[in-house]
Amino acid sequence: MDHDGVQNIVGVDASAMDEDDKSTMPETSCGSNTALFCAQCSVRGRSICAMLDGQERKHLDKLVTSRSISAGSSIFGEGDESNHLYILTHGVVRLSKLLRDGRRQIIGFLFAGDFLGKQNAGEYACDAEAVTDTKLCSFSHPMLTRLSEAYPGIKDRLMAETTNELEQAQEHILLLGQKTAAERVASALLNFACRSTGQSESPLTFTLPVSRQDLADYLGLRIETVSRTLSRFRKSGLIRETSRTSMIIDDIDRLEDVASGDQFG
Numbered sequence: 001m002d003h004d005g006v007q008n009i010v011g012v013d014a015s016a017m018d019e020d021d022k023s024t025m026p027e028t029s030c031g032s033n034t035a036l037f038c039a040q041c042s043v044r045g046r047s048i049c050a051m052l053d054g055q056e057r058k059h060l061d062k063l064v065t066s067r068s069i070s071a072g073s074s075i076f077g078e079g080d081e082s083n084h085l086y087i088l089t090h091g092v093v094r095l096s097k098l099l100r101d102g103r104r105q106i107i108g109f110l111f112a113g114d115f116l117g118k119q120n121a122g123e124y125a126c127d128a129e130a131v132t133d134t135k136l137c138s139f140s141h142p143m144l145t146r147l148s149e150a151y152p153g154i155k156d157r158l159m160a161e162t163t164n165e166l167e168q169a170q171e172h173i174l175l176l177g178q179k180t181a182a183e184r185v186a187s188a189l190l191n192f193a194c195r196s197t198g199q200s201e202s203p204l205t206f207t208l209p210v211s212r213q214d215l216a217d218y219l220g221l222r223i224e225t226v227s228r229t230l231s232r233f234r235k236s237g238l239i240r241e242t243s244r245t246s247m248i249i250d251d252i253d254r255l256e257d258v259a260s261g262d263q264f265g
Contacts, residue, residue, distance in 0.1 A: 041089050041137070042089065042090075042112065043087065043088075043089050043112050043113040044057075046113040047087045047113065047137075047157075048087070048139075048147070048154045048157050048158065050157070052151065052154075060147075063139075063143055064137045064138065064139065065137065065138040066135065066136070066137050066138070067086075067135070067136045067137075067138055068133070068134070068135050068136075069091075069130040069133070069134040069135075069136065070130065070133060071091075071130055071131065071132050071133050071134070072129070072130065073129065073130050074127065074128070074129050074130075075093065075116070075128040075129065075130060075134075075136070076117070076124050076127070076128050077124065077127050077128075078097060078098070078123075078124055078125060078126050078127050079123050079124065080123065080124050081121075081122075081123060081124075082117060082118040082120075082121060082122050082123060082124050082141075083121070083140060083141060084117060084138045084139060084140055084141065085115060085116075085117045085118065085119055085138075085139045085141070085144055086115070086116040086117050086136040086137065086138050086139075087113075087114075087115055087116070087136065087137050087139075088110050088111065088112055088113065088114045088115075088116055088134065088135075088136055089112055089113075089135045089136065089137055090112055090133075090134060090135040091112070091130060091131070091132045091133055091134030091135060092109055092110065092111055092130075092131040092132045092134070092209045092210070093109065093110040093114075093116060093128055093129065093130055093131060093134060094106060094108075094109055094128070094129050094130075094131050094210070094214065095107050095108040095109070095110065095126045095127070095128055096126060096127050096129070096217070097125075097126050097127065098127070104217050105217060105220075106214060106217040106218040107126060107169075107172065107218075108168065108169075108172065108218075109131070109192075109210065109218070111195045111196055115161045115165075116128060116136065119141075119144065119158055119162070120141060121141055131209050131210055131214070132209050144158075175187055175188075175219065176219070176220045179261075180261075181219075181221055181225050181226075181229050182229055182232070182258055182264045183258060183259055183260075183261060184219040184220075184221065185215070185219065185221075185226060185229045185230065185233070186233070186238075186255050186256075186258040186259035186264075187259040188215060188218065188219060189208075189233075189239065189247070189249065189255065190249075190252070190255060190256060190259055192206060192208055192210075193206040193247075193249055193252075200252065201252065202249050202250055202251055202252035202253070203248050203249065203250050204248065204249040204252055205242075205246070205247070205248045206246075206247060206248075206249075207245055207246055207247075208245055208246070208247050209245055212226050212227055212230075232264075233255070236254075236264075237250060237251060238250060238251050238254055238255050238258070239255070
């Protein structure tokens, strides 16, 4: 499509989004601030923006709404109406569901480059909270529909993300249903390390931004079990904890063996 066609998409959707965003996203900033936000974005190559050329991205910059969320703040709650799809550009987000008896089950953590929310209208199926100070860019559903129609590559990227989310859900089911405590903790550490650094060779230093309780709720374990397992990993020379939020994996091959089910004494 030529750039005039993109401008039509921009113009039609912008007016609709202005009314929606004013009422539902009071923390957003837009206009020239968003253009700067987009220009400095570290995940453009992994988001739907990667499907557009430079001029098309400039048009998109006028539409995208950026949002900053403080650590510990809610992004949306289970049952809230879904109006937007978000792309996480900085920080870590926790997804969870509250059971009837008050227990919390964490169903996932999202990192920079991940998608958050629904691609269509409806209600959110879980709570989303910022674990760290977080930045998001927001696409309203009408805008997303028009972009998908105009650029098949964007539709393909959204479909790929849906497949990725399904695969992650299947991995989490396997984690909870079949793995031992040591296997669960090892798998989680490897997942956090690889997703936050993009590296897979030891020694691997990474930030573990979640609390021990978060880790326990994600793995379906008691917090005492998580702490005891981490202590065993330390004594075995697999990991070092330099602070409450910083960790080094000294032997990634052995940790992968533990995650895969090799006996860990």
